[in-house]
Amino acid sequence: MRNKVILILCIILQISLLSGCWSKKELDEISILSGIGIDNTDNDQILLSMQVILHREMKIDSQSGKRGKEKPTQIVEVIGNSLIDANRNYLLQTGRKGYWSHISVIVIGEELAKKGITPILDILERDNEIRQRTLILVAKGEAKDILMAETIDLEVVQAYNIKDMIDSSHNQGKSAKVDLHKYFLMRSKDFNSCFVPGIHTIKTTENISSLELTDTGIFKENKLVGWFNQNETRGLLWILDEIYNCITKVNYPGEKSDFVIIETLRSRTKVKPVIINNTLKKIVLNVSAQGKIARSNEHVDLRKTKIINEIEEATESVIAHKMEDSIKKGKEFNTDIFGFGEAIYKKAPKLWEEMRDNWDDIFLSIPVEINVDMEIKRTGLISNSSKSKGM
Incomplete structure (x- = not known):
């Protein structure tokens, strides 16, 4: 009798392991995002610049070892009354849901940072799809320009390029490194003072802009008050x-x-x-x-x-x-x-x-x-x- 009970329990356990993925998302139903830029518009709406990975362009030729000639990413700009509203409007423009779990960096525009980013942070902290290890930066200028700048030859996705820049420069003591988890910890303390690495565009040729980490944005009560x-x-x-x-x-x-x-x-x-x-x-x-x-x-x-x-x-x-x-x-x-x-x-x-x-x-x-x-x-x-x- 005891052996039968053990056998039944083992069968039940094996069945539970074969249940499959209940929350699966097919690739042709979503847009994988690598980076996000957040600015404000003249009428105080949110301009969301979403860097979408074009997985078809990321394929590598098995014989040549080279990627396609087309850019592997595309910037989609959407406007909304809030971050959630802008994200929903992305679905109206593309027919696909933006998938935030693979985002490497979130760039905040300078003007928006000066006005305050508390509503944006509240959404980012509550949403379980956004990883807390996502890096956060503040742009000297507009965030959309950061994601639209050219990458170096070592990396074809600008958001991943920015992450590599932050990692290496922080190890060498040249730049701060702040992810969402660290920012929320700083904000949760009684002093409510935070810092975020800065980034801006630089002209490399007449029509091409590249990126450079620069200074550190200082926040008090989630508002940009100055630079180090x-x-x-x-x-x-x-x-x-x-x-x-x-x-x-x-x-x-x-x-x-x-x-x-x-x-x-x-x-x-x-x-x-x-x-x-x-x-x-x-x-x-x-x-x-x-x-x-x-x-x-x-x-x-x-x-x-x-x-x-x-x-x-x-x-x-x-x-x-x-x-x-x-x-x-x-x-x-x-x-x-x-x-x-x-x-x-x-x-x-x-x-x-x-x-x-x-x-x-x-x-x-x-x-x-x-x-x-x-x-x-x-x-x-x-x-x-x-x-x-x-x-």
């Missing part, structure tokens, strides 16, 4: 402990007006609120980093410990200045995008409850101490650089 330049962005990444591999140009020796390049191999930043007698005295940032000499000059003798120590000190000064510039700009916008409030909450939750309502004022006046410790671990295969003899 590249140096301020680098300082922000140092503070947030998001430096993985980057180079730092250091003037050394100063009297020779020459420079040394330090490549950071690893780093760690700790944010430490100093609290005495239940009063916040200051924020201390401790940076511990290791690097190597990537480029020296003829005036530097790397065999001398004294020289190495001086280069380390010069590098520490450059890093600290970038962090100071970032904090100064952040205070100008009155946006705590550095996580200072979160650090206070973790260390002293009761004190944070007392400070929360007045954090904007406290953030502007709280002193920040920066300590950088750079250790050069490697100097390369040669100790001295060759002197230039000219041409």
Whole structure:
């Protein structure tokens, strides 16, 4: 009897595994989207630029190994009173439902970002079809121009090209990287300050535009309030402990007006609120980093410990200045995008409850101490650089 029961249970289990895909979507019934651009129109409607992958053009000739001559994507522009309305209007124009699960990037137009993106974020956060790992950017200009720009030869889909740009530049400390999940986490905190990488078009030829990552958009209450330049962005990444591999140009020796390049191999930043007698005295940032000499000059003798120590000190000064510039700009916008409030909450939750309502004022006046410790671990295969003899 027991064996029969076990046999019946096994049969039921096997039947459940053969039930098939109840939510399947046929390829000829949907449009696979790779990227989305969102702008506002003159009458405050939503202009949705949807980059559609033309799967027939993506086919590769089995003998030549080359793709077709036609572009593998097409931009479809639709207008609606809201993001949902515009997406439904896409169905009216194409006869197919836009499939959002494969979207790599969402680009927000600059004018729309300045007016506020709360209604758009609310939809993106509620819709389970949109992956939370989708990258979000803000355009310097219109978002539709970003998706319509030419790709480089290494990638034929512009949205995938943008994703690759973000991944590589973030690893090198040149750009921030923010996906929907990270943005929602920043927004959910008490400070409601966020940042998003910026992107713009550049003219490569008379009629062709390419793309370039530029600056970092700073948001407060989901409105774009300003931009961090590249140096301020680098300082922000140092503070947030998001430096993985980057180079730092250091003037050394100063009297020779020459420079040394330090490549950071690893780093760690700790944010430490100093609290005495239940009063916040200051924020201390401790940076511990290791690097190597990537480029020296003829005036530097790397065999001398004294020289190495001086280069380390010069590098520490450059890093600290970038962090100071970032904090100064952040205070100008009155946006705590550095996580200072979160650090206070973790260390002293009761004190944070007392400070929360007045954090904007406290953030502007709280002193920040920066300590950088750079250790050069490697100097390369040669100790001295060759002197230039000219041409």
